[in-house]
Structure formats: structure tokens, C-alpha cells
Amino acid sequence: MQELNTIILAAGKGTRMKSDTPKVLHQVCGKPMLQYVLDISKSVGSLKTCVVLGHKCDSVKDFLSKDFLTVEQKKLLGTADAVKCTEKYFKNHKGNVLILCGDTPLLNKSVIKNIVKRHKKREAVCTFLTAVVHNPEGYGRIIRDESGKVVAIREDNDAVGLERDLAEINVGVYCFKAQELFKALKEIKINKKKKEFYLTDIIELFYEKQFKIETIETENPSEGLGINTREGLAEAEAILRRKILKRFMSDGVTIMDPQTVYIDSEVKIGRDTIIKPFTFIEKNVKVGARCSIGPFARLRSGARIEDDVEIGNFTEISRTKIGKRSMMKHFSYLGDADVGSDVNIGAGAITANFDGVEKNLTKISDGAFIGCDSIMIAPVKIGKQAIVGAGSVVSKKKNVPDYSVAVGAPARIISKRKA
Ligand code: UD1
Numbered sequence: 376m377q378e379l380n381t382i383i384l385a386a387g388k389g390t391r392m393k394s395d396t397p398k399v400l401h402q403v404c405g406k407p408m409l410q411y412v413l414d415i416s417k418s419v420g421s422l423k424t425c426v427v428l429g430h431k432c433d434s435v436k437d438f439l440s441k442d443f444l445t446v447e448q449k450k451l452l453g454t455a456d457a458v459k460c461t462e463k464y465f466k467n468h469k470g471n472v473l474i475l476c477g478d479t480p481l482l483n484k485s486v487i488k489n490i491v492k493r494h495k496k497r498e499a500v501c502t503f504l505t506a507v508v509h510n511p512e513g514y515g516r517i518i519r520d521e522s523g524k525v526v527a528i529r530e531d532n533d534a535v536g537l538e539r540d541l542a543e544i545n546v547g548v549y550c551f552k553a554q555e556l557f558k559a560l561k562e563i564k565i566n567k568k569k570k571e572f573y574l575t576d577i578i579e580l581f582y583e584k585q586f587k588i589e590t591i592e593t594e595n596p597s598e599g600l601g602i603n604t605r606e607g608l609a610e611a612e613a614i615l616r617r618k619i620l621k622r623f624m625s626d627g628v629t630i631m632d633p634q635t636v637y638i639d640s641e642v643k644i645g646r647d648t649i650i651k652p653f654t655f656i657e658k659n660v661k662v663g664a665r666c667s668i669g670p671f672a673r674l675r676s677g678a679r680i681e682d683d684v685e686i687g688n689f690t691e692i693s694r695t696k697i698g699k700r701s702m703m704k705h706f707s708y709l710g711d712a713d714v715g716s717d718v719n720i721g722a723g724a725i726t727a728n729f730d731g732v733e734k735n736l737t738k739i740s741d742g743a744f745i746g747c748d749s750i751m752i753a754p755v756k757i758g759k760q761a762i763v764g765a766g767s768v769v770s771k772k773k774n775v776p777d778y779s780v781a782v783g784a785p786a787r788i789i790s791k792r793k794a
Pocket residue numbers: 384385386387388427448450451452453454456457476477478513514515516528530544545546547572573574575601
């Protein structure tokens with residue numbers, strides 16, 4: 376078995392983002408772009424993953440879990456230099472190295488898996504990803520000889536004449552035999568125009584040595600999109616959003632109007648659930664089967680909606696579980712709540728979960744009926760099949776017992792209801 380390690384290049388300044396946040400931490404569909412690339416590295420069975428970071432990138436370091444190695448590239452001397460910085464980890468390693476960029480969140484896992492697979496099967500020294508695009512501006516162009524063999528990658532800055540029109544470009548995903556990679560890095564000369572060492576110059580070196588170079592062309596060039604600007608970020612968001620919605624629809628979720636529905640990555644939705652227009656579902660949300668969500672609903676992180684639940688218009692749910700067959704049909708907010716099954720949340724009912732210092736829990740037990748416009752001040756518990764009358768304010772810790780009826784502001788327990 377040839378082992379595989381991954382290097383993620385992320386030391387670039389991201390100047391064009393005009394941001395105090397490092398570029399790779401900007402989010403696409405609720406997830407930092409770097410996370411997408413880290414996920415890919417995991418999914419291809421990478422043994423170790425090393426992220427190359429620039430100077431003062433503590434926030435990226437803090438973001439990375441202990442599972443990942445990091446190195447600092449003190450001076451931004453180009454992509455070849457960035458790879459060289461990882462030498463101490465991988466130089467003596469006999470297997471392969473996958474190289475990815477931290478700013479390409481749309482890469483498709485299966486394409487990357489294919490690259491690694493083909494690379495191993497054909498025993499290539501380098502296998503890399505290309506795309507044929509309408510506008511090759513800014514990308515490295517792939518130069519091939521008459522037989523179609525890759526001769527070199529010509530960077531945009533250096534491409535002249537007919538080279539400029541070449542539509543096949545370098546996406547920036549490579550699989551290398553580790554030993555040949557680190558040996559050849561030493562031979563790369565500085566690019567005089569940009570004063571940088573280009574990783575892509577390695578291709579010409581390999582060609583001269585008659586090493587085996589393989590390429591795979593993406594079927595979907597947008598997957599190679601590298602994000603450099605806020606406009607690029609919005610473009611990536613739109614592409615990924617469409618992809619997410621398509622996946623849900625093909626899994627049996629109805630999305631009435633994909634134009635107005637926003638669903639982050641890391642969301643699960645069960646079959647036959649209907650998502651109505653103007654609905655936002657943020658990352659880390661689970662929705663069961665046969666639910667109806669929206670219009671104008673916002674499910675925030677930590678929402679767990681079980682099967683057959685109805686969430687209507689102007690509703691917000693955050694860090695809250697809602698049990699089977701419960702309903703919350705009109706303008707309501709539930710935060711930090713644990714709602715049982717067969718509960719009715721009346722129009723305008725609200726959990727006051729934040730006391731200015733801490734977030735507190737509200738428990739609403741099975742079969743409870745929460746009247747319109749009521750406020751539950753957390754921490755508080757509403758018992759099984761209890762009724763909270765319309766307009767009530769249930770005070771902190773004044774739990775409403777099972778099967779009882781509470782009314783008023785502050786709410787008083789007035790009677791037991793029939794079980
Ligand atoms: C690079 C490729 C180009 C390819 C394009 C795809 C080179 C020389 N060119 O160009 O062929 O078409 O990507 O998007 O590799 N980085 C470092 N340290 C550095 C410089 C860059 O870590 O000193 C990182 C950046 O953070 C980025 C990646 O390497 O994640 C690519 O660098 P970038 O400057 O964006 O290269 P491009 O000009 O886009």
C-alpha cells in the first residue's frame with residue numbers, strides 16, 4: 376500500500392478580499408472554505424494533512440483541529456516554496472502527496488479520489504487536474520506536444536501569443552510521488568517577473584526527464600473555481616447552493632421555489648418534506664421526514680426537527696429539538712428549547728432564553744398546548760399535556776406541572792385539565 380499525505384496551500388494573503396479575516400476562513404454556504412478542502416483530504420484517506428499558512432495566521436491555526444499539521448511560510452515566495460516548507464514532514468516519505476489550494480471549496484470529492492486512484496494505477500510521477508474554460512484569463516495554461524503529452528504549464532503572466540488562447544487550464548490539484556516532488560523542487564528557478572518559485576514549473580522539469588505525467592479533465596469546470604474576491608465568493612455560494620438544493624430534490628425533498636430557499640452544507644432533510652419559499656436552513660440542522668417548513672422560516676444551527684412536524688411562516692428555531700407531529704405555524708421563536716411530540720405552539724409564542732448573561736433551557740413536554748402570544752422565561756418547564764393560556768407570561772423556574780392549566784402575566788396555575 377502506498378500511503379498518501381496532503382498539503383494544503385493557504386499562505387496567500389488574499390489581498391483582493393479586502394478583509395481582516397483570512398481568506399480561507401470566509402464562509403461558503405455556512406462553512407469556511409478551508410473546511411471543504413480539509414474534508415476532501417480526509418475523504419481520500421490522507422494519513423497526514425499539512426496546511427501551509429502565512430505569517431500572523433493565528434486565527435486559521437485556532438480554527439484547525441489538532442488532527443492537522445501546520446507550517447508557516449515566512450515569506451510568500453510562491454507555490455513551489457510553499458510546498459518546500461512541508462519538507463520536514465514528508466521528505467522521506469515513500470508514498471504520494473496530494474496538493475490542494477485552500478481557496479477552492481467547490482472541488483468534487485469523487486474527482487479528487489479519481490486523481491489519486493489513476494495516479495496510483497498508472498504509476499505516474501504527477502497526475503493533475505485540468506479544466507477547459509471559456510475564459511482562461513488568470514490561470515496557468517496547459518501546453519501539450521503534438522502527441523497530446525503535457526509539456527509544461529505556462530502561467531498567465533508568461534503566456535504569449537497563441538498560448539494565451541489555450542482553453543485548458545491548471546485547476547491547482549496535483550498528486551505527486553513524494554520523493555520526486557521534493558527532489559525536483561530544488562531545481563525550480565525563480566520566475567524573474569514575479570520573483571516567485573512556481574510549483575507549476577515542475578511539469579516542464581518532469582517532461583524533460585521523461586517522467587510520467589497524467590491529467591484528468593473536470594467535467595464541470597466551475598468545480599475548480601478559485602476564490603480571490605468577494606464577487607468570487609458570491610459566485611461560489613450560488614453554485615454550491617444550487618448543488619445542495621439539487622441533491623435534496625433528488626433525495627425526495629420538495630423545494631417549491633429553489634430561487635428563494637437557502638440551505639447550508641451539513642444539513643439533513645428527510646423524504647417527503649416540503650420546503651416552502653423564503654426559507655433559510657443553516658448548517659448543523661436536521662429535519663425529519665414529511666415535515667412542512669416555511670414559507671419565511673429560519674432554522675438555525677442546532678435545530679432538530681423530527682418527523683411530521685409543521686413549521687409555518689415567520690418562525691425562527693435555534694438550538695432546539697421539536698418532537699414528532701408538533702406544530703408551530705405562525706410567527707414564533709424557540710431558542711434552547713426541548714419540545715416534545717404532539718405539542719402545539721400558538722401564534723406569537725416565544726421562549727425568552729437569554730437573560731442578558733446566559734442562555735437558558737425551556738422544556739415543553741409531550742402534548743402541551745402553548746397559547747397565542749405567550750412568553751416562557753427560561754429556565755422553565757411546561758409539563759405533559761399542560762395548557763398555557765393565550766398572552767401568559769410563564770416566569771423563570773415557575774414550572775407548569777403535568778396536566779395543568781396556567782394563565783396570566785405572570786402565569787398562575789388555575790386548574791388541572793382532564794388527562
Ligand atoms: C495558481 C497556479 C495556476 C493555476 C491557479 C488555479 C502557480 C504558480 N500557479 O495560480 O497555474 O491555474 O493557481 O487557481 O502555482 N500560496 C502559498 N504561498 C505562496 C503563494 C501562494 O501558500 O507563496 C497559496 C495561496 O494561498 C493559494 C495557492 O497557493 O491557496 C495558489 O496561489 P495563488 O497565488 O492564488 O496562485 P494563482 O495565481 O491563482
